[in-house]
Amino acid sequence: MRIHVIQTGTVAVKSVQPQGREAGNPLLNIVFDKNWTEPLPIFAFVIEHPEGLIVVDTGETARVAEPSYFPQWHPYYRYGVQEWVQPEEEIGPQMRAIGLDPKDVRWVLLTHLHTDHAGGLAHFPNARHLVSRSEYTSAKGTRGLLRGYPSNRWPRWFNPTLIDMQPEPIPPFPASYRVTRAGDVHFVPTPGHTPGHLSVVVTTSDMTYFLAGDTSYTQALMLSKKVDGVSPDRVIALQTLERIHAFCHATPTVYLPAHDPDTPDRLATLQLAVVQPTPAALMVSAV
Ligand SMILES: [Zn+2]
Secondary structure, eight states, X not given: OEEEEEEEEEEEEBTTTTSOOSSSOHHHHHHHOOOBOOOEEEEEEEEEETTEEEEEOOOOOGGGGSTTSSOTTSHHHHHTEEXXXXXXXXXXXXXXXXXXXXXXXXXXXXXXXXXXXXXXXXXXXXXXXXXXHHHHHHHSHHHHHHTTOOGGGSOTTOOOEEEOOBSOOBTTBSOBEEOSTTSOEEEEEOOSSSTTOEEEEEEOSSOEEEEEETSOSSHHHHHTTOOOSSOSOHHHHHHHHHHHHHHHHXXXXXXXXXXXXXXXXXXHHTOOSSOOOOHHHHHHHHO
């Protein structure tokens, strides 16, 4: 199994978005914040798996440069986000550049349906798309558009398989959804950033990878349990960060959020989210 990280351009958001405020309305906090982040990478992942190619999130499309691509009446698009994507930075051309054909993708796993995760859907007409039932329900149609999901830009054929979590815990996550027959790729529920947000856990013989979507914008924000500025329910978002934190303590894990500039390095060097105690240290602590 091999995991590739693919950067599909950059996004800048208001400073209050990666690390939110405890008070106020999330959208108003964003609209009235005068400060922007640096352009942040937009990452997607491709997994070469024995059962077929798996894509985790599809990144963004170069069409964001079209003046009317996003609804200009929506305050978030008008005041809260800027994106830069060249056509050759889309996930399709980048996959072909490393010898992988997007038409061969078997599964597209979507952590959530925000524009910078679903913008590359058009490259995968042959795949089976998996998204949480609650995420799809809140993202579709005009109501989804009002919530900030550009559902009017999804390909006409987009008809994802809506998944419900199964009562098979991956502690401390109370449930999971198995994707591969081998049982080495699972969704786990990570509500917070959006109520239906999922993360993808990939297990190999010697490492566990946590493809985190937007559960946090950086690893540091997860480790310090800082809730972002768009989560509608801060209590639920904090519980998710605590679960990921506990998971990374219990299992040697490489944590890979979608906008953390350190994600490619961390994947290449197998840098763990939490330094695990060495056997010697365990023996000392046991004495
Ligand atoms: Zn998002």
